[in-house]
Amino acid sequence: MKRVTTTSANSGSRTRAGGARRGGRGSAALASQRREHLVRLAAELFAEKGFQATTVRNIADEAGILSGSLYHHFDSKESIVDEILASFFNEIMSAYQAVLDESLNPRDTIAGLVRVAFGSLEPHRAAITVMQNDWNYLRGMDRFSYLIKSEVEVEKMWVDTLSEGQKAGLFRDDLDPKLTYRMIRDTIWVAVRWFRPGGGLNAEGLAEHYLKVMFDGINLH
Amino acid sequence: MKRVTTTSANSGSRTRAGGARRGGRGSAALASQRREHLVRLAAELFAEKGFQATTVRNIADEAGILSGSLYHHFDSKESIVDEILASFFNEIMSAYQAVLDESLNPRDTIAGLVRVAFGSLEPHRAAITVMQNDWNYLRGMDRFSYLIKSEVEVEKMWVDTLSEGQKAGLFRDDLDPKLTYRMIRDTIWVAVRWFRPGGGLNAEGLAEHYLKVMFDGINLH
Amino acid sequence: MKRVTTTSANSGSRTRAGGARRGGRGSAALASQRREHLVRLAAELFAEKGFQATTVRNIADEAGILSGSLYHHFDSKESIVDEILASFFNEIMSAYQAVLDESLNPRDTIAGLVRVAFGSLEPHRAAITVMQNDWNYLRGMDRFSYLIKSEVEVEKMWVDTLSEGQKAGLFRDDLDPKLTYRMIRDTIWVAVRWFRPGGGLNAEGLAEHYLKVMFDGINLH
Amino acid sequence: MKRVTTTSANSGSRTRAGGARRGGRGSAALASQRREHLVRLAAELFAEKGFQATTVRNIADEAGILSGSLYHHFDSKESIVDEILASFFNEIMSAYQAVLDESLNPRDTIAGLVRVAFGSLEPHRAAITVMQNDWNYLRGMDRFSYLIKSEVEVEKMWVDTLSEGQKAGLFRDDLDPKLTYRMIRDTIWVAVRWFRPGGGLNAEGLAEHYLKVMFDGINLH
């Protein structure tokens, strides 16, 4: 199984009070809990209002602390979004890799990837929303260059599978794999803008709906 | 022919000094030209960096004037983006309406709408990019509520056509028209992120590529 | 005459509103006047309280404007102190060079340099004070590396002259020129801490007093 | 022998938990050791980066504890620097007094004072550096007014000796004792900026070098 390489720039000891020895037993876990809570709050806000439009004060207010206190947990506003995105990328890439590792035929692999992607829509709604809305802004920052590298890896997974499917006579030959990948990718992620779980169709249903259209089109054959 | 209702909040007298007639004849035309030039510069910047990340000074710098001077032409930064988006919406809706007015069969109508949309990718690249990236932020402002209304109108055009196509036995029956519309819509607009005219495939080619996939899927039949 | 190379990192168009064409005639001069006024106010404060302890609000208050308004004139707090120091360095180095250009014997050259230095105590009191008190902090910043380069140039002027004086049999042979230079230099500049013009002795008197001690010591011969 | 009056504002019970007696015997001594260690670390940092630029976290990091933990040892950041400076002042004044107590002739007394001062350059490098660089800032605080009083005392020691030397026909008559003192003082202390023990000349050598210049000047007689 191929190793997957997404890691945030500041993964590892992310707390500012990093240098000191730990005191009690479960304190690290507790600290981590607090952190994760804050990250989740921030993620919601970033998703709702956008990264730039969300102020650190918004986040702190939501957490019931002062904005300066956030800096006990994070180096910067950027490091928060970093954590959100890195966590999403790590999970999605592992899941993609797991599909590839099953060594199915290309059609089933693509279906698997599509299901993984749609499946992440609910648990990673906030991260995906940030990705969709603020990618343009975030990619301009050095700190997030690792995300671009990950995206390249992902693209290779899909494009290779699509190409194999064409060689195997499963997919139409007149499709550009890269173009097709991008369309599939964007169509899935952009659904985060309007998809609301609990609204008639769940993520699985959405995936199946999409697979039908993607594989066979909207025409009645 | 149905009337189309997109209008910017500040259409009409857009220049602040709008009421007072200036001396020479062509001065209004000249002013209008200058305005449009500024709008175009701003659109490029908004597309490149995002609405929020673009400062009025960025725009002024690009135009070779000081930021304060922009306010002789526009009421606010918002009014600039308003003009950009309203102009795009007006054109696309007219074009959509023109397709509908041809009264073709649903399949050809959908194809026509798709071609119109892809066709707007190049001339309205900046506006569409802003729409894609900053929609989440802009929709929160009262001033842009008219855009949401327009989007509802557009949705109706597509969904009605898709439904008719199903009834006419042209499109598969097991698809949700609204869901299908959204997927088509998103797939097209999101292409603005990576589509670059002059790069192998032009907008027309892209449209045909997509129509194939949309109608018949990626499977080899 | 040798050219002297001190220039601030951001010399040239220092105003933020740099890109635009200038309007009226004397406006540039007027703008420059305002700038210089602000720089002078800032210099006084930096000298009095130290660079770090002086807030931009302190400066703005002194000028009767809001702190944000300072940024219409300067890029940053650093750029203000830069301007102060660069201006001082430029003047002192020109003056030093002028002494060297007179090609006097080493003893008179040293005397000339000493007089120039003491002579700058009054007109450049603030800059020298900042130099003395905040050098340690400022030299840590890349932006001020040019000051270190200038200091090297100055050191060469003095050390060369002292060495020549030794060769010419004017100065004691058992002195380390570099060490001697540093002592002279520091003794002069550090006087800025207690020297107040109008208090009995002026800068010229101080220079003569120091020259006596420096050349012949405090012993009665 | 005259009593010397330097005492820090918070000398005496310096530990916050000072009143309560702890269990074991050596614990007080141990605590004191820990304290002194922390003070030394802080002194190094203050000297290197300046008092204001050094954060309590810098100090804590260096000590391998968290910044809040420093407050078990010290009341405040100020109290740390207080301890550093008070300790230096106490020692130097005792040493000065010891020279005076020897009742030598003025010339030898001055030589003795100079040697004492240069001799403190190495053991009290950090304190002297802080004094030189941060004096301007610290003197503005009430808590350090005792330092100014001490400086007055010191000035008296030197100026009196210089005056006696003039009366005794040892020193030139045309020098202002106060001015001369200041120059000598500044020349010595300021050497802390570039003096590095182990670099060719040690503190003693430096003292002798300076004594030559101070007594007889740089001229060859």
Next chain:
DNA sequence: GATGAATGAGGCTTCATTCAT
């Protein structure tokens, strides 16, 4: 003694906007 979390004040800077000239 130390940790970890938080406070509260304040620092530098940005930026859309206004307006007299």
Next chain:
DNA sequence: CATGAATGAAGCCTCATTCAT
């Protein structure tokens, strides 16, 4: 029309300090 100066609100971040555990 444009400039140049300023406003005022807000943004991100820092830091000495406190305190319950």
